[in-house]
Amino acid sequence: MSTSETEYLKGKASEDYKHGFYTDIETEKAPKGLTEDVVRYISHRKDEPEWLLNWRLKAFRHVRDRIDSGETIDWAHLDYEAPKFDEISYFSAPKDKASYDSLDDVPDEILETFERLGIPLEEQKALTGVAVDAVMDSVSVATTFKEKLKEKGVIFKSFGEAARDHPEIVREYMGTVVPYTDNLYAALNSAVFSDGSFVYVPEGVTCPMELSTYFRINEAGTGQFERTLIVAEPGAYVSYLEGCTAPMRKENQLHAAVVELIAHEDAEIKYSTIQNWYPGDPDTGEGGVYNLVTKRGLCKGDNSKISWTQLETGSAVTQKYPSVILAGDDSVGEFYSVAFTKGHQQADTGTKMQHIGKNTKSTIISKGISADVADNSYRGQVKVSKNADNARNFSQCDSMLLGPDCGAHTYPYIESNNPTAQIEHEATTSKVGDDQMFYCHQRGLGEEEALKLIVNGFCQEVLQELPMEFAVEAKELLDIELEGSVG
Amino acid sequence: MALLEIENLHVGVEGEDIHILKGVDLTLDTGDLHAIMGPNGSGKSTLASVIAGREEYEVLDGEIRYDGDDLLELEPEERAEEGIFLAFQYPVELPGVSMTNFLKEAVNAVREARGQDELSSAEFLQQMRERADMMGLDADLTKRSVNEGFSGGEKKRNEIFQLAMLEPRLAILDETDSGLDIDALKNVADGVNKLRDEDRGFLVITHYERILQYIVPDRIHVMMDGKVVRSGDKDLAQQLEEHGYEWIREEAAAAAA
């Protein structure tokens, strides 16, 4: 990266910092509640083309019906109060002016976490070589490295901008992998989505840098509804990183994002996530983020590849199943996941691998760690269609329990309609052994150091899939998470 | 000077009515190497574990002094920092934990306790290479996860490699020779001999007289039923090799009667 780019990023980072993480940014909010007016207001505020407004309205009518019919999602191993959809404000935008005296309000432990993770002030150091598209509240405030990407023809912008600048591409793909009817939260997102990222990599192009977005949820009571769309044309390659932190808040915050990936022939998309949103009060679980996300990729062309890697440590409730539809012959889907829950956190996460093309291959590696009274479930589906000759899947789901009161569950669903399919599933549940701890102690490592090593080791297979820039941060994050869980 | 003094040590299993060590007495001077022999189940590993501070055991009576100070007060990691090293009879696997990370943390913990600076990455890697070579450990093993999938002999070599890295003052080898091939045995013996000096002490637990031909002990103790029932010089090993333990058992019984 050139010096000027670095300088630019530094400037951006300190700008963000001065804005504070959530308070005192004068925001204009939509009135609470989910109405047609609100949807029109959002679309208007974002200066959207008519076709997009109409798209939203269709989704709105659909989701309104589902909400009015009292639909809830109750099949997951989760216990939380369903969001009150009519008490949420669906849009807020930060204004230009900011005041700078608000950091005092942020609890020290969160500031320390930011500092230790190097976010956002130190962001650039940790992520040198990474383009940052910071989403603050609902509007993208910074998109960088555009020029460099432009040279290669890579489009990387906020979803809103993309809808204005490249309507033909957005229209062609939006909603094709996750239709607005997919599930309640995807439907909600489709009606009121705020912003998010759009990536388009042209044929034969390898994106010259890792693309990264930081999402932050800022405004109390404001749900955030990102929408991300990534399209890789034949032979293209892109690696996209998404990382999140959120400050402490009292009310539950709903986060219902939609991510759609499309990989054409010989294309590869690598999507990595680090999620450490506010998990709520450790003793009561109150106030944490509800992270209810729909992520799905389509391996559309032959020999295409999509791989999801995630490190989920935050949120009060996490429910997400990044999935791959393996439509192209010889296409490959991968899911690597670490989910860490402690305090009162609950996670129900996993993946769905849908084999449609011939010789398709999927790999699932899931590591769940629970401490305190947290609950952690893996839920995964492997589905092989009739014509998917020689489909292969390997799944490995390991759970680690760090105490007597936490829970780990595994729900694998396998549906094979082709006799040539090879499906392998392995699952283990373990505790950190006394003999392992003693072995570490005997080499001079204290309780916490030993636990960190062992847990990091447990997650190694997944962490090594993260891009270098993120791997260090990921390890640090796990260490921080573990510090409270020893004993 | 006495490095390790064990007096009338009685040990049971925490929370259970099991009495394993029943009055062990043993003194090891700095610069000395003692061998501990004895039949299966006589309490050799238990003694080693208690010296290292394993919490599953409860000291019922007696004391252990290390460098003149009460050892039993210290946590296991503090004992390691003070220079106590145990080469495990059954080394533990740490899946996914790289040897390099593990050892680096261990070496630095110990160095810090000794008031030494942390090693730089380059120095550390250099030292790893040297010591692996010295102990005949395949350098590829240092790139893997700690003991994961190591063969029995590789695990034993790895223990000795770690010993060399950590440069302890009191090293306890619990049947490190079992399962080693002849070449490895010589390697280990050479390594131990190189590390022997007047500031260090060794306790070598073994079933075989063979290793004691390479590492000549200053004394040999025989444990039976939780006690040291006989101590002697290096010739004792030869006697045991020829006659087994029965005669000692009889002698001990006669003395008790």
Ligand SMILES: Nc1ncnc2c1ncn2[C@@H]1O[C@H](COP(=O)(O)OP(=O)(O)OP(=O)(O)O)[C@@H](O)[C@H]1O
């Ligand atoms: N945690 C424990 N719980 C119950 N019994 C134990 C425990 N640890 C050791 N023992 C018992 O104490 C006795 C001594 O065991 P120890 O492992 O010290 O023997 P050893 O002399 O090292 O034997 P070997 O030569 O076979 O290694 C054995 O009978 C063993 O079963």
Ligand SMILES: [Mg+2]
């Ligand atoms: Mg033993």
